Amino acid sequence: MISINAAVIDLKRLDLLANGDSPIHILDARAKVLVTFVFIISVVSFDRYELARLLPFFIFPIVMIALSGLPPIYIVQKISLISPLVLMVGLFNPVFDRTVMYQIGHLGISGGWVSLLSLFIRSLLTVGAAFILVGTTGFTAVCQALERLGIPQIFAVQLLFLHRYIFALADEISSSSRARELRSCGKKGLGVASFGSLAGHLLLRTWQRAEHIHTAMLARGFIGRFYVQRQSRFAASELLFMLGWCIIFIALHSFDISDILGGLVTGIFP
Amino acid sequence: MSHHIVEAKNLRHVYPDGMIAIKDVSFRITHGESVAIIGANGAGKSTLLQHLNGCLIATAGQVRIGDTLLTKSTLPDIRRTVGMVFQYPDDQLFMPTVFEDVAFGPLNLGLSGEEVDRRVAEALERVGAGHLQAKPPYHLSGGEKKRVAIATVLAMSPDILVMDEPTSGLDPFARRQLMYLLQEFQHTKIFTSHDLDMVMELCERTIILHEGAIMADGPTGEIFRNEALLTACRLEKPFSMQGCPLCRKRADTKKP
Numbered sequence: 001m002i003s004i005n006a007a008v009i010d011l012k013r014l015d016l017l018a019n020g021d022s023p024i025h026i027l028d029a030r031a032k033v034l035v036t037f038v039f040i041i042s043v044v045s046f047d048r049y050e051l052a053r054l055l056p057f058f059i060f061p062i063v064m065i066a067l068s069g070l071p072p073i074y075i076v077q078k079i080s081l082i083s084p085l086v087l088m089v090g091l092f093n094p095v096f097d098r099t100v101m102y103q104i105g106h107l108g109i110s111g112g113w114v115s116l117l118s119l120f121i122r123s124l125l126t127v128g129a130a131f132i133l134v135g136t137t138g139f140t141a142v143c144q145a146l147e148r149l150g151i152p153q154i155f156a157v158q159l160l161f162l163h164r165y166i167f168a169l170a171d172e173i174s175s176s177s178r179a180r181e182l183r184s185c186g187k188k189g190l191g192v193a194s195f196g197s198l199a200g201h202l203l204l205r206t207w208q209r210a211e212h213i214h215t216a217m218l219a220r221g222f223i224g225r226f227y228v229q230r231q232s233r234f235a236a237s238e239l240l241f242m243l244g245w246c247i248i249f250i251a252l253h254s255f256d257i258s259d260i261l262g263g264l265v266t267g268i269f270p
Numbered sequence: 271m272s273h274h275i276v277e278a279k280n281l282r283h284v285y286p287d288g289m290i291a292i293k294d295v296s297f298r299i300t301h302g303e304s305v306a307i308i309g310a311n312g313a314g315k316s317t318l319l320q321h322l323n324g325c326l327i328a329t330a331g332q333v334r335i336g337d338t339l340l341t342k343s344t345l346p347d348i349r350r351t352v353g354m355v356f357q358y359p360d361d362q363l364f365m366p367t368v369f370e371d372v373a374f375g376p377l378n379l380g381l382s383g384e385e386v387d388r389r390v391a392e393a394l395e396r397v398g399a400g401h402l403q404a405k406p407p408y409h410l411s412g413g414e415k416k417r418v419a420i421a422t423v424l425a426m427s428p429d430i431l432v433m434d435e436p437t438s439g440l441d442p443f444a445r446r447q448l449m450y451l452l453q454e455f456q457h458t459k460i461f462t463s464h465d466l467d468m469v470m471e472l473c474e475r476t477i478i479l480h481e482g483a484i485m486a487d488g489p490t491g492e493i494f495r496n497e498a499l500l501t502a503c504r505l506e507k508p509f510s511m512q513g514c515p516l517c518r519k520r521a522d523t524k525k526p
Contacts, residue, residue, distance in 0.1 A: 019367065
């Protein structure tokens with residue numbers, strides 16, 4: 001169960017990273033949420049066979065990581081956790097879509113492989129952007145920004161509770177599984193049958209635990225709103241940050257930058 | 271008029287499964303008193319405590335804090351007045367860092383940034399945990415967690431401190447430190463505990479709960495000398511009143 005504990009501590013680290021004071025950290029959460037939203041929309045709205053035009057979008061995560069001082073290896077590790085899921089989603093693309101799109105010598109690359117790769121790159125970009133958003137803003141501040149941007153309060157609070165519930169659930173899973181492992185003496189225990197009741201108990205226990213936490217929150221004046229200490233406002237720097245990135249994203253989406261750059265280079269050095 | 275008075279009148283609580291946890295409990299705790307509520311497991315201590323700041327609503331009877339009757343509309347004010355420290359600090363500490371956790375209450379009170387900073391620093395300093403403010407709560411030891419949990423409540427400037435089993439799970443040194451800390455507080459204090467030696471030192475008055483009803487309410491020393499009462503309520507004298515353990519062992523071995 002060390003792995004579950006480690007995963008939870010790792011996830012909590014993401015929240016801690018948000019306490020930094022880099023130029024990106026101090027920006028208003030709403031600006032960062034909006035920019036990430038525009039980024040994700042720009043990335044996912046390309047044709048499913050698009051590859052080359054997606055690559056320039058890596059400028060966003062690279063610049064954001066460099067400016068915010070987030071540990072790049074940590075972010076890459078987090079993104080890699082999601083990649084098996086993405087590969088599963090696109091697993092059958094090469095099977096069903098066999099039209100050859102590119103020919104390299106005798107090797108024909110089918111549309112299925114291209115779309116799988118495109119899906120993978122998109123997932124790296126979008127999931128990376130989401131991690132960078134939480135790592136530079138904090139989950140509480142992201143939810144508060146969503147609320148201030150007009151999402152109903154009930155959804156924002158639900159999202160926050162879901163985030164807290166993950167930790168309560170992981171704690172309970174790790175202690176229950178440890179107890180089961182220790183009493184199954186290295187064997188399978190009662191096998192699958194024991195997992196049914198384990199899952200039921202987990203649900204009830206986490207429910208109870210969540211109630212305790214909620215009671216503690218109520219006791220300290222919680223009335224359905226989360227407040228964050230960092231009070232920021234939408235100033236010129238936020239506007240500049242938003243406009244700058246949005247213009248870049250729209251430009252990258254409307255023009256084939258790699259093609260233009262390639263043309264320029266070949267024009268200068270024929 | 272004082273906010274520091276806690277009064278329960280004919281309090282009764284029945285859980286949804288029909289279990290009667292508290293039967294007709296009445297008491298009045300006045301300004302600056304330090305009172306212990308003791309009893310066996312399942313006697314209703316925690317249930318009773320949870321009524322004092324409206325975490326549970328009584329099936330019958332009423333709770334009054336100062337001149338304010340506990341109702342849905344007075345809850346926010348009562349929760350600011352009555353600071354509740356839970357038995358398990360893990361349930362109480364849920365924010366990413368100690369600072370944010372202590373700031374949670376003051377922010378909910380609608381205080382401004384500087385005032386929140388000042389209150390957090392003061393509360394952490396008061397419990398000797400100023401150096402822990404940037405740490406995540408899950409990296410703290412049991413004693414540290416307990417002190418931070420107390421700070422989270424102190425930051426809201428309560429008039430009354432209610433603590434469920436404050437010394438449970440602490441090592442002897444951390445327990446002693448906590449007791450010194452609690453002794454310094456001028457608040458009205460209400461504890462539940464199985465640590466009867468702590469009760470002897472910190473509380474001048476003790477209420478014994480047994481099967482949801484009050485069996486005794488009086489000066490702590492007097493109650494702990496009543497062996498018959500303690501036995502009837504599945505309790506025993508504090509260790510400090512039981513005499514030298516070595517002599518007792520010798521006396522036991524001499525018994526026929």
